[in-house]
Amino acid sequence: MNKANQCPECGRINEVLGRVGDRWSVLIVISLAQYGTLRFNELKRHLGISQRMLSLTLRALERDGLVNRTYHPTIPPKVEYSLTPLGQSFRKPVEVMGLWALENLGAIDKARAAYDAEAVAEDA
Amino acid sequence: MNKANQCPECGRINEVLGRVGDRWSVLIVISLAQYGTLRFNELKRHLGISQRMLSLTLRALERDGLVNRTYHPTIPPKVEYSLTPLGQSFRKPVEVMGLWALENLGAIDKARAAYDAEAVAEDA
DNA sequence: CAGGATCCCTCAGGATACTG
DNA sequence: CAGTATCCTGAGGGATCCTG
Numbered sequence: 001m002n003k004a005n006q007c008p009e010c011g012r013i014n015e016v017l018g019r020v021g022d023r024w025s026v027l028i029v030i031s032l033a034q035y036g037t038l039r040f041n042e043l044k045r046h047l048g049i050s051q052r053m054l055s056l057t058l059r060a061l062e063r064d065g066l067v068n069r070t071y072h073p074t075i076p077p078k079v080e081y082s083l084t085p086l087g088q089s090f091r092k093p094v095e096v097m098g099l100w101a102l103e104n105l106g107a108i109d110k111a112r113a114a115y116d117a118e119a120v121a122e123d124a
Numbered sequence: 125m126n127k128a129n130q131c132p133e134c135g136r137i138n139e140v141l142g143r144v145g146d147r148w149s150v151l152i153v154i155s156l157a158q159y160g161t162l163r164f165n166e167l168k169r170h171l172g173i174s175q176r177m178l179s180l181t182l183r184a185l186e187r188d189g190l191v192n193r194t195y196h197p198t199i200p201p202k203v204e205y206s207l208t209p210l211g212q213s214f215r216k217p218v219e220v221m222g223l224w225a226l227e228n229l230g231a232i233d234k235a236r237a238a239y240d241a242e243a244v245a246e247d248a
Numbered sequence: 249c250a251g252g253a254t255c256c257c258t259c260a261g262g263a264t265a266c267t268g
Numbered sequence: 269c270a271g272t273a274t275c276c277t278g279a280g281g282g283a284t285c286c287t288g
Contacts, residue, residue, distance in 0.1 A: 007170060009222070010151050016225035017147050019232060022280090026141065027134050040250050047134060050282050055251055065235025076249040077288080086231055093217070093224040098133070100217040101140030107210055108143060111189025146260090164270050174262050179271060200269040201268085 019064060024049060024057040026094060029066065029083065033091045037082045066090060143188055148173055148181040150218060153207065156191060157215045161206045190214060 020026070027047050032038060038046070044054050058081060061067040066087035072078040083091075144150070151171050156162060162170070168178050182205060185191040190211035196202040207215075 007155070010154065010171060012225055012229065013150060013154065013222055014147055016221070016229060017150065021145070021147070023138055023141050023145070024281095026137065030134065030137065051251070052253095052283085053281060056281090063236050063239040064232045065239070066232075071250095074249095075288090077251090079250060086228060086235065089228065090224065093221045096220045097140070097217045098137055100214065101136055104210060104213065105136065105140060108188045108190075111210065112187050115187040115189070148261095175271075176263085176273095177261060180261090195270095198269095199268095201271085203270060 020061075020066065020090065022057075024053055025061060025066075028054075028057060028061060028081075029087060029090055030094060030098075032067065032081060032083045032087065033094075037080050039081070040079050043081065061087070144185075144190065144214065146181075148177055149185060149190075152178075152181060152185060152205075153190065153211060153214055154218060154222075156205060156207045156211065157218075161204050163205070164203050167205065185211070 020029075024047070027049075028043060031043060031046055035042075040054065040058075043049070043058075044051055047054070049057075058067060058069070062069050065084055068082045068084050068087075070080045070082070072080070144153075148171070151173075152167060155167060155170055159166075164175075164178065164182075167173070167182075168175055171178070173181075182191065182193070186193050188210075189208055192206045192208050192211075194204045194206070196204070
């Protein structure tokens with residue numbers, strides 16, 4: 001049970017990462033940003049996420065004020081999810097991240113290949 | 125065993141998140157960005173990370189070409205870690221993320237509190 | 249259709265001990 | 269000091285079945 005982090009900012013970063021940093025949260029926000037509004041099963045199909053995780057993640061996002069949940073009491077029921085303004089504001093950091101990914105995934109792959117080749121070479 | 129993601133970009137995002145998206149990678153990059161060069165135990169103390177995870181994460185980052193590892197064969201040994209240019213380039217997305225975190229953590233907390241209050245209220 | 253409730257399994261990741 | 273090797277737990281997350 002270490003004191004976690006000495007540097008305060010690390011604590012902050014950790015916090016935010018712990019909240020909206022998991023893969024599914026990010027992907028859901030991206031999808032909603034792209035399509036505006038999606039229903040439960042639309043998201044499920046689109047992301048290939050299990051219904052359990054979708055349910056959990058959506059509730060967490062709603063709780064954190066990133067996602068709006070609109071329930072239509074029809075039969076069959078219809079629930080629509082969309083981004084709140086806060087959720088919208090999260091698009092920018094995500095986009096920057098995504099852009100970096102697109103630009104540098106190649107470099108990472110190359111570095112990785114080089115590293116692995118080196119490792120093999122050392123197994124003389 | 126679903127097809128994972130229908131949307132190709134989700135695949136990319138997932139990929140990058142799977143590589144450098146975990147908490148420790150991010151925190152290490154931030155620390156190195158801040159201090160330029162750090163030794164193993166300096167990082168360990170600074171982050172409050174277990175030495176196992178530090179070791180694993182550093183090797184992964186080195187493999188991905190984000191950090192440089194410099195080994196000084198002295199006694200006692202001395203190993204220094206620093207960012208590669210690729211690692212440097214990762215600072216920007218991280219900073220944007222961090223900034224967003226700082227600006228919006230408060231809002232998230234408020235939303236969360238409101239949500240929880242609502243939930244309690246419904247337990248009539 | 250939208251999800252709650254279970255079951256179960258994998259593995260991230262901490263604690264500890266040992267080595268060069 | 270800078271790691272490697274083990275052990276062990278708990279959270280993450282899929283599969284499945286059930287309901288309104």
